[in-house]
Amino acid sequence: MMKGSKGWTSMRNMRLSSVFGYLLMLLILGGCANPTVPVSERDTLSVREEVELLGGSVIRIVQQGDTLYSVAFDAGIDFRQLAQWNRIGEPYIISVGQRIRLTKPDNFVARATGPNSSSGGGLNASSRAGGTSGSTVSSRSVSSSTRASSISAGATPTSWLWPVTGKVIGTYNPSVGRKGIDIAGAAGSTIKAAASGRVVYSGTGLRGYGEMLILKHSEEFLSAYAHNRRILVKEGEQVQQGQKIAELGNSGTDKYMLHFEIRRLGQPVDPSQYLPRPG
Known part of the structure; x- marks a missing residue:
């Protein structure tokens, strides 16, 4: 009897171990699918850190608050060149979720990017759609862009001032x-x-x-x-x-x-x- 009891106990322990292992695996998979740790905005897709390759071009996804000028500044690209690569015309309105090429497209042929050019350029056709993706970057971006066409480009500065004393x-x-x-x-x-x-x-x-x-x-x-x-x-x-x-x-x-x-x-x-x- 003692010998049989030991065998039964050993078998029961093995079954319990299997059940616990299975439950643990489910908990781990469930945690991966539904993380409980809060994800900050910076932990999500940050185009200031990440780019992707699409059709041979490095692209950046427009985020809330971006302007064509800030994207160009961050990438070290002339804003006019960036606008031409993405077929974005004046007043250079870009939209949240829009994909912006940061490199010159293959077989690129320069053309005018004036007010009559497409302002829905880039790589994302949904930039014209409503909702969060494709919505205008911000109301301030729209107003500033709208006013841009009525403000002269300005002459190249002939003199500069120190911006602060120090x-x-x-x-x-x-x-x-x-x-x-x-x-x-x-x-x-x-x-x-x-x-x-x-x-x-x-x-x-x-x-x-x-x-x-x-x-x-x-x-x-x-x-x-x-x-x-x-x-x-x-x-x-x-x-x-x-x-x-x-x-x-x-x-x-x-x-x-x-x-x-x-x-x-x-x-x-x-x-x-x-x-x-x-x-």
């Missing part, structure tokens, strides 16, 4: 990723437009820049102002050289400073070659 603590060095200069200052210090232009981006969508402004001065030049505490102008607004546009802060960094960039044809250039000599 000590340069970081110089231009693209070989180590420094695409502009860093100017230290007191919190809340006045940040001025280095040249006259139009606000084409205002937001926090570009990683590492904090609260950021981009001004378009001409078809050739843009300037960028990052790590602001407060932005005082809106997208689409025309600003004059020397006008107060923001307050110095430390958003996106651990120092109170302004990160200032000048882009020429989409590429960063050394601001010190354009700004007047200090003193």
Whole structure:
């Protein structure tokens, strides 16, 4: 009897182990299918980090708050070139969920991207549809884009002003990723437009820049102002050289400073070659 009892006990233990193993597998699979850990917006598809290959072109999916100018700035591409690659005409309206080519398409033939060109370009036909996917990036993007056609492109700046008073603590060095200069200052210090232009981006969508402004001065030049505490102008607004546009802060960094960039044809250039000599 003792011997038989031991055999029965061993068999029962084996069956229990199998049942527990099966239940554990179901729990694991269920957890994978329905994760209970909250997923933040940054943990979902972030086109600021991820691109995909589609038909030989690197693409980016437009997110809320993006503008054509911010996408081009982030990718280091001339906004006009980006518009042509994606057949996006003025006033350069893009839509949430729209796929934007970041590389030149095969057999690309340049054509005009004026107001009569298609503004539903890119790779996603659903950008014309309603709902979240295909909806206009934001109301401010629409209003700024609509006003764009009535605002002149502006002449290439012949002179630049220092955007803030302070000590340069970081110089231009693209070989180590420094695409502009860093100017230290007191919190809340006045940040001025280095040249006259139009606000084409205002937001926090570009990683590492904090609260950021981009001004378009001409078809050739843009300037960028990052790590602001407060932005005082809106997208689409025309600003004059020397006008107060923001307050110095430390958003996106651990120092109170302004990160200032000048882009020429989409590429960063050394601001010190354009700004007047200090003193």
